[in-house]
Amino acid sequence: MAVYEYECLTCGHNFEVWQKITADPIKSCERCGGEVRRLIGQTGFILKGSGWYVTDYVRKGKNDNPSKESNKEASSVGTKD
Numbered sequence: 699m700a701v702y703e704y705e706c707l708t709c710g711h712n713f714e715v716w717q718k719i720t721a722d723p724i725k726s727c728e729r730c731g732g733e734v735r736r737l738i739g740q741t742g743f744i745l746k747g748s749g750w751y752v753t754d755y756v757r758k759g760k761n762d763n764p765s766k767e768s769n770k771e772a773s774s775v776g777t778k779d
Contacts, residue, residue, distance in 0.1 A: 703739050708732025 703714050706727035715724055723736050 703737040704734040705737055706730060706732045706734050712737075 699716050700719055701714050702717055702723070703712065704724055704727075705712050706729065709727060709730045709732060711727055711729045713728060717724075724734055726732065727734050
């Protein structure tokens with residue numbers, strides 16, 4: 699479900715409606731019955747559940763930057779000791 703904002707072209711009334719994304723847009727004002735248009739506004743969303751936090755993606759342990767280790771290995775390959 700999404701929240702859509704509408705504005706009446708007749709009386710200027712602004713209102714919001716919870717609708718499915720697949721639902722047809724509202725065509726008439728809830729106050730005066732005049733024609734309405736859907737407004738484009740700032741969108742917002744809520745991330746629910748686990749796995750949506752920065753701390754969930756932090757690598758733990760001694761090797762925080764694996765690219766440094768792989769660079770050392772790559773530079774030592776092909777060299778004679």
